Amino acid sequence: MCTLEKRGDLFLLTLTGDGEHRFHPDTIATILSLLDQAKSQSKRGSVLITTGHGKFFSNGFDLAWAQTAGSKTGAANRLHQMVESFKPVVAALLDLPMPTIAALNGHAAAAGLILALSHDYVFMRKDRGVLYMSEVDIGLSMPEYFSALVRAKIGTSAARRELLLSGKKIRGEEAVGLGIVDAAGYDSAESVVEATVRLGEKLAAKKWSGEVYASIRKSLYPELCGILGVEARVFATPKL
Amino acid sequence: MCTLEKRGDLFLLTLTGDDEHRFHPDTIASVLSLLQQAKSQSTKGSVLITTGHGKFFSNGFDLAWAQSAGSGAIERMHQMVKSFKTVIAALLDLPMPTIAALNGHAAASGLMFALSHDYVFMRKDRGVLYMSELDIGLPVPDYFSELVVAKVGSGIARRELLLSGKKLKGEEAVALGIVDSAAHDSAAGVVEETVNLGERLAAKKWNGEVYVSIRKSLYPELCRMLNLTGNNLASHNL
Numbered sequence: 382m383c384t385l386e387k388r389g390d391l392f393l394l395t396l397t398g399d400g401e402h403r404f405h406p407d408t409i410a411t412i413l414s415l416l417d418q419a420k421s422q423s424k425r426g427s428v429l430i431t432t433g434h435g436k437f438f439s440n441g442f443d444l445a446w447a448q449t450a451g452s453k454t455g456a457a458n459r460l461h462q463m464v465e466s467f468k469p470v471v472a473a474l475l476d477l478p479m480p481t482i483a484a485l486n487g488h489a490a491a492a493g494l495i496l497a498l499s500h501d502y503v504f505m506r507k508d509r510g511v512l513y514m515s516e517v518d519i520g521l522s523m524p525e526y527f528s529a530l531v532r533a534k535i536g537t538s539a540a541r542r543e544l545l546l547s548g549k550k551i552r553g554e555e556a557v558g559l560g561i562v563d564a565a566g567y568d569s570a571e572s573v574v575e576a577t578v579r580l581g582e583k584l585a586a587k588k589w590s591g592e593v594y595a596s597i598r599k600s601l602y603p604e605l606c607g608i609l610g611v612e613a614r615v616f617a618t619p620k621l
Numbered sequence: 622m623c624t625l626e627k628r629g630d631l632f633l634l635t636l637t638g639d640d641e642h643r644f645h646p647d648t649i650a651s652v653l654s655l656l657q658q659a660k661s662q663s664t665k666g667s668v669l670i671t672t673g674h675g676k677f678f679s680n681g682f683d684l685a686w687a688q689s690a691g692s693g694a695i696e697r698m699h700q701m702v703k704s705f706k707t708v709i710a711a712l713l714d715l716p717m718p719t720i721a722a723l724n725g726h727a728a729a730s731g732l733m734f735a736l737s738h739d740y741v742f743m744r745k746d747r748g749v750l751y752m753s754e755l756d757i758g759l760p761v762p763d764y765f766s767e768l769v770v771a772k773v774g775s776g777i778a779r780r781e782l783l784l785s786g787k788k789l790k791g792e793e794a795v796a797l798g799i800v801d802s803a804a805h806d807s808a809a810g811v812v813e814e815t816v817n818l819g820e821r822l823a824a825k826k827w828n829g830e831v832y833v834s835i836r837k838s839l840y841p842e843l844c845r846m847l848n849l850t851g852n853n854l855a856s857h858n859l
Contacts, residue, residue: 480784501780536774560775587786590758597755597783600766603842 382408385415390426390585391578392419392479396433401440404492408443409466416473426588427479428581431500432574438485439493441515442467464524467492471526472609474499475599478591480584484577485562486570491515495527498534501598502580503562504573511550512561518548526608533602535561622648625655630666630823631816632659632717636673641680644730648683649704656711666826667717668819671738672812678723679731681753702762705730709764710847712737713837716829718822722815723800724808729753733765736772739836740818741800742811749788750799756786764846771840773799 386393394415396402404412419429433439447459474481474496483500490513497503497512505512516523523545535541540559543549553565567573599606599613606613626633634655636642644652659669673679682705687697712719712734721738728751735741735750743750754761761783773779778797781787791803805811837844844850 501784534776536776536778560777563777587756589755589786593755593758593760594784597761597766600761600763601770601779601783603763603767603770 382411383415385418387422390428391581392427392429394419394429394431396439399435401437402433402493403440403443404463404467405443405446406463406466409463409470412470413473416470416477419479420473420477423478423591425590426585427591428585429477429479429481430484430574430577430581431481431496432484432570432577433486436487437493438487438489438510439496440488441491441493468526468609471495471499471530472611475602475606475609476595476611478595480581480594482577482581484574485510486573488513495530498530502577504567504577505553505556505562505565506567506570506573507553507565508568511552512544512556513550514545517546526605529605529608533605535559623651623655625658627662630668631819632667632669634659634669634671636679639675641677642673642731643680643683644701644705645683645686646701646704649701649708653708653711656708656715659717660711660715663716663829665828666823667829668823669715669717669719670722670812670815670819671719672722672808673724676725677731678725678727678748679734680726681729681731706764706847709733709737709768710849713840713844713847714833714849716833718819718832720815720819722811723748724811726751733768736768740815742815743791743794743800743803744805744808744811745791745803746806749790750782750794751788752783755784764843767843767846771843773797
């Protein structure tokens with residue numbers, strides 16, 4: 382389902398297997414536990430890189446599981462359960478005391494795209510893979526923290542509209558143009574990962590204090606932190 | 622330390638001397654007093670241009686002064702962070718357009734000082750923008766982050782500014798939307814361009830009260846944090 386490896390200073394979180402890496406309550410719990418693990422093992426210079434195997438980074442919540450609840454209310458409850466339990470994953474990423482980089486091997490849709498955007502840096506492929514907020518096409522309303530994250534991370538109203546209100550499947554070059562991702566110059570999943578590893582190693586070499594890094598990061602997103610219940614003010618002892 | 626001159630409609634605030642123009646409680650008090658002077662002398666068409674001498678616009682707070690207190694260092698840091706807030710508030714509340722002409726490097730609170738102006742011009746050839754806090758291991762005051770969020774729109778640009786430890790040169794700062802222009806290869810060239818802009822703005826003979834109220838309306842969260850109330854209802858020339 383997902384694994385956490387250590388490569389020097391880098392933590393590598395991988396959504397394994399060839400499926401759509403949809404977020405089911407079990408996946409969500411596993412990711413949360415692995416992020417907790419990275420946090421507890423973090424030290425100066427730690428960096429997280431998140432990636433996946435196959436055609437999908439993640440295609441969002443496990444809607445099929447929601448539908449097998451049998452009734453409309455049952456399905457709505459299950460969806461609500463996933464929305465609520467995924468919130469701590471976004472919070473954990475915002476709170477993680479190290480730089481975070483998403484290396485998109487493939488498509489990122491809905492909650493899968495939110496997972497990607499919860500990272501400090503996002504790299505994707507040029508040749509394959511799209512960003513897609515499917516909610517408007519499926520007829521699902523947007524959880525408040527999804528919109529807050531998009532508002533926090535994406536500056537122009539045109540880009541926010543393209544992401545949330547157009548139903549577009551946004552490819553690499555356009556995503557860079559809209560300021561949604563950092564880079565999409567890569568023609569394979571391996572080269573995306575390689576680029577993120579190079580960036581990760583550059584950031585790791587700075588040997589920053591993770592506490593200070595997380596506190597500065599959270600200070601950029603006060604509204605989002607409020608919605609997620611993430612404590613924004615952390616006081617670190619400076620090396621004056 | 623710093624001076625205020627009048628040139629026609631333009632107020633010129635200069636951080637003098639060839640040093641790093643670090644913000645020490647005395648500098649902060651001087652800058653604040655000069656801004657208050659400009660405010661009290663302002664008329665329709667007034668414009669403020671802020672610049673410096675030498676290699677630095679400002680390299681931030683006087684950390685050496687803080688460190689010389691030994692165990693009292695943190696207290697001194699807090700003092701500077703708190704009193705500097707009033708300088709940012711005074712700039713946001715100034716009833717005239719404000720332009721920063723960066724002669725050189727602007728780091729940490731020096732960069733915040735620059736960003737508190739309506740327009741920022743820097744050199745193409747020399748001088749960087751640098752938020753040094755991450756490298757030093759200092760947390761960033763809440764009003765610093767709020768200022769960056771208020772003034773810099775793109776999430777990527779905000780991250781490059783606060784979370785990358787990068788020293789941003791003129792061209793990159795323009796591309797990220799942090800500064801307006803970085804076209805000149807000398808401090809004199811930057812100042813000349815800001816004086817030209819200042820004179821064009823002054824010619825509009827805008828009502829300073831109206832200008833400041835519209836400016837503050839762009840940054841409600843920041844104003845709230847700085848204890849600046851919004852509404853100055855001025856008489857309009859309808």
